[in-house]
Amino acid sequence: MTARRAGRGETTRKALMDAALRQVARGRSFDALSLRKLTQSVGIVPTAFYRHFESMEALGLALVDESLRTLRRMMREAREQPVPHEQVIRSSVTTYVHYVQANRLHFHFIMRERFGGVATLRHGIHNGIQLFVSELATDLGRFPVLDRWSAGDLRMIAGLIVAAVTEATDLILNAPEDDADAEAEIINTTTRQLRLIVLAVPQWRSS
């Protein structure tokens, strides 16, 4: 009976987090989740929840942390990889799209709770994304075409890129999981949007 409670050495804490992630990916927003249903789906009695988290909100914050770590991991890997000289944009977008698909639950959670009903989660995610934008801005500043740009201009353009990528993320998550055509179209559109931005860079002069 208690043997399947967390399954194959998985810690119960992690099982609770995964259960919550799954419920969110299924459609419910985090602040509509029920502690009892969560514990039930893990095979645990409700009161045992408190052995792992102080409250529902604490669970949410742990999920924010985990999900944002997934985001940062992506950026780190992207930075370590050598930049391909041809088709930089297209290959980056493709990599990103696949990364999102491989981490659906985390991205789903971020996208939903970014504007969700729990203030602390919202702010945590917001800060994480702002950090992401900042790092992208400094990364962009290393490109020869952009090395004379002001910090403000770099942030402005980084924000625009993130906005485009965010839109793409939404589309990916809402598309059927293995629809190759839809995926191709999303990659295409996003690639063209980023190309358009890059095209504008040499024309820009800060006011």
Next chain:
Amino acid sequence: MTARRAGRGETTRKALMDAALRQVARGRSFDALSLRKLTQSVGIVPTAFYRHFESMEALGLALVDESLRTLRRMMREAREQPVPHEQVIRSSVTTYVHYVQANRLHFHFIMRERFGGVATLRHGIHNGIQLFVSELATDLGRFPVLDRWSAGDLRMIAGLIVAAVTEATDLILNAPEDDADAEAEIINTTTRQLRLIVLAVPQWRSS
């Protein structure tokens, strides 16, 4: 007692919708709202809810409708107004920002439930925004610089513009209501983002 139930000739149905909008603007997501609390805040007994809506979801759909109408109204007004020749972008952005501030509740609702927990609302909002993007695309096609662009390219650029504006909307809603500095900065950043896009247009050649 019953006199204040809907207040000054306001219909109760509208009062219920407004109460829901306020709760959402306060932070809760729609699928975490409670029918009972809603009716209570309107000064009505729970069962009376069903005199006006078949279910909570029906209320939500009515709110989607109302909010999207606010969005369309903005676009219509923008179209009817003569285009100022100088500072088109800046003045458009400023107008938009003020419009959002004047209709905080509706925009808040759209932003939250766009990725929220109730599927039908999510889809309704998604469709509404897609329609918005399409209309923007055809509007853009009327500009001399863009009249030779393909429909796909127009949609691509319209999507990018909407992404930038969406980001701005988020920032406005999360900024304190009368922070003039924050407002100015949001207008500034968004204006520059749109200018960057416009700057790229003459350089673009469809692949």
Next chain:
DNA sequence: GCATAATGTCAACACCTGTTCACTTTGCCA
């Protein structure tokens, strides 16, 4: 192998949830 801390269980609590039904009040239209 035993003590000890971590983890899980059980019963119970006070409360909140949506929805039903039969009933009363209100306001409008003929």
Next chain:
DNA sequence: TGGCAAAGTGAACAGGTGTTGACATTATGC
């Protein structure tokens, strides 16, 4: 002025909610 439909009421339901405290089980380090 009477009648009728719309709107609001109140009691009751079956079930779900988070959280409490005292107790049982499991596993781990000495």
